[in-house]
Amino acid sequence: MARRDPPGTIAPHIPADAYRRAETTCAPVVIVVHTTDRTGRPLGRYLLPIAIAGAGAIGTFGLVAALLALLDFAAHTAAAIGTAAGPIGVGGITLRLARGKST
Structure with a gap:
């Protein structure tokens, strides 16, 4: 099986070994993005x-x-x-x- 690079913009965020392991085992890749919600209203x-x-x-x-x-x-x-x-x-x-x- 030929190795493929991670898709598009997710590539810098997923370590290569985790991506390869998920690709070989057909396991889903779960990406957790930590964001903080703004408190209050924007100045505009x-x-x-x-x-x-x-x-x-x-x-x-x-x-x-x-x-x-x-x-x-x-x-x-x-x-x-x-x-x-x-x-x-x-x-x-x-x-x-x-x-x-x-x-």
């Missing part, structure tokens, strides 16, 4: 939700900052228009938007 399971929450918080902060800048610009524009226009009157009621330097 936590990073995605944290990244999404962080992006949402930064986006909300930017939205609030833009709204405040817009309101500030609107207030400055209204003040500039009020000082340039002087008093506004409608139907006998006069409204002064800004006071002069004398009063």
Whole structure:
């Protein structure tokens, strides 16, 4: 009977004499692989939700900052228009938007 080499990727893990003995006696070869299970969750399971929450918080902060800048610009524009226009009157009621330097 011709000798054959151990199959594929199992070759480095089985000693040659054990493989030859199992081949000649037609005994099954039992391979025991010791593995350890991971405890807990991998880091990738936590990073995605944290990244999404962080992006949402930064986006909300930017939205609030833009709204405040817009309101500030609107207030400055209204003040500039009020000082340039002087008093506004409608139907006998006069409204002064800004006071002069004398009063």
